[in-house]
Amino acid sequence: MNQSATRNWRSLATDLSVEIKPFLNGSHHDATSDSLFIATNPATGHSHFQYHISSADNVDSAVLAAKIAWEEKWRDINPSQRKHILLTLADAIISNSRDLALFDCLDMGKPIQTALQEIFPAAGFIRYYAESIDKISRGSVAPSSQDSMEIQTYRPHGVVAALTPWNFPLINTCLKIGPALAAGNTVVIKPSELTPRSTLLLASLAQESGVPNGVINVLPGDASTGEALVKHPLVDHITFTGSSATGKTILSTIGDSTIKSLHLECGGKSPEIVFSDIQKYDLSEVSKTILRASLWNQGQVCVSRSRILIQQEVYQKLTAELVRQAQSFTPQDPLDETTTFGPLSSKRQLEQVVTYIEEGCKSGAKLNLDGRNACTSEPGFFIGPTIFSEVDPDSSIAQEEIFGPVLSILPFKDEQDAINIANNSRYGLAATLWTKNISRANKFASQLRAGKIHIIASTNQPEGAGFAHSAEPVGQSGFGVEGGTNGFLSYMRQQSITFSMD
Ligand code: NAD
16 A cells, blocks of 8 residues: 555544534534434444434424525525625635545545545536526517417525435535525535535535525435435425435325425446447457446446446457456555545445345356455455356346446347347436447437437547536436536426416
C-alpha cells in the first residue's frame, strides 16, 4: 500500500466532522427516537460514527417546516433570485469538494479519487437546473374560440420527499434537489442510513448560499423514518432512488395512506450485448470499456452492465480478455489516492455478494475468476471482481441484481437469440449494444426493454449529452423521468386555466 498517498487523506479524515441530527428549518434538532444507528467504515470494519434516527415526530416537524417555507419563502420568489441562490450553492459544492468527497469515501468506501471526480457532476446538476429556471417555458396555449383562452402551465408540487440510496450519496441528493428546488418546491431529504454526512454538509452549504430556512430539510434515519415521511399527509410528491423491493413497499404504503404523485428509480440487471462485428476492433480496448461500465463503484451501480451477452463467434476470445483484465482490479484502501477499486459499502452487501457467488457455483456456471481470492487480510469489506461464463439465463446470477462486482457472461447465436436473452429480465434500466451495423442497432433498440440504451460503434469516448441526458425506466426498475429538461417536469404538475372573456 502506498503510505505517502494515504497519509494526507487519513489526517484530513481525522479532523472531519458534521452534526448528525435532523436538520430542519435551518438548524439541527435532537432526534426524538431512542433508536441508535451505528455506522461502520467499510474499509476498516470498525464503527466510526453513530446517531439517533429521526422519529415520526421529527418527520412531522420537517414536513411542516418545508410546507411553511414553500408557501412563504420559496414558491413565489423571482426566478432570477432562485437561480442566483442555486448557482451560489453549486459554487459552494466545488469549494467544499474535499470534505464532501471525504464523507462519501469514508461512509461507503468509494475511492477518494472517484469521490472527488463526482463533485463536478453533483454541482453540475444544481447548476444545470438553476440555469433552466429562466430558459424553459412552463406550458402552452391550447387552441380555443376567439373569446376564450386556455393555458396549460406547470406548477411546483409543494413539499417533495426525497429518499436516496448509499451508492452515490452526494450525486443522488443533487440530482433530486437540483430540479426540485429549481421548479419551486421545498424538500425533505431522507438519505441512506449509511451515508447521511455529505447530505448534511450540503444542507449547511445551502443555508450559507442563501437557501431560506425550511427549504431544505434533512432527516438522518432508516426505513422507519422513510416510511413516516412517505405516509405524511403534507408531502405532495415523492422521489425515490433505491432497490425495487423498497420501491414496491413505498407503492403499497402510499396506496394505504394518501394518494400522492411519485417517481421511482429502482434496481437493474442491465445487459451489455456484443455482436461479433466488433472483431474489427482491438478486443483489449473493448474489454477495457466493458469493465469500466460494469465494475465502476465496485459494481454497486444501478446501471451496471452485469449481464454480458457475447455472440458465439467472439465469445471465447472476449471472455478470456475480460478475465485477464479484471484481475488487475485489486481492492485497496479507498483513502489511497491511487486506488480505483475499494471495498463494498457494508458487511451486508459483502455477504449478499458472497451468497450470489455460491449460488452461481451451484448453478453449473463456469467460475472464471473468483473475487473471494482477492480478499485482503484487512478487516474491511473487500472482494475482487468475479466472472462467471456459460451462465444459464434463468439462474439467479443472470436474473437478480447482485449489486457488486460479479459479471455473468452468456453466449448468443443471432439477433433474435440476443433480444430474447436481453429481455428475459424483470428489470429495464439500461443496455449497451456493440455493433457496427446501424440498421441492426436501430431495430434492436426499438425491441429492447430499457430506459437508457448506449449503442457503441467505436471505442472513442465522445462527450455525449451530459446533464441533458434523461430517461424513464421500465418494469421493476421503476417509472418517471429523471435528468435533463424532461426530468425538470417530474417535479411539477400540469394545470390548465381557462379564461372566458366578453
Ligand atoms: P434501499 O431500497 O435499501 O434504500 C433506499 C432508501 O430508501 C434509503 O434511504 C432507505 O433508508 C429508504 N428506505 C428503506 N426502506 C424504506 C421504506 N420501507 N419506506 C421508505 N423508505 C425506505 O436501497 P439501497 O440499498 O440504499 O441502494 C441500492 C439500490 O438502489 C440498488 O437496488 C440500486 O439499483 C438502486 N439505485 C437505483 C438508481 C437508479 O437511478 N435507478 C440509482 C442508484 C441506486
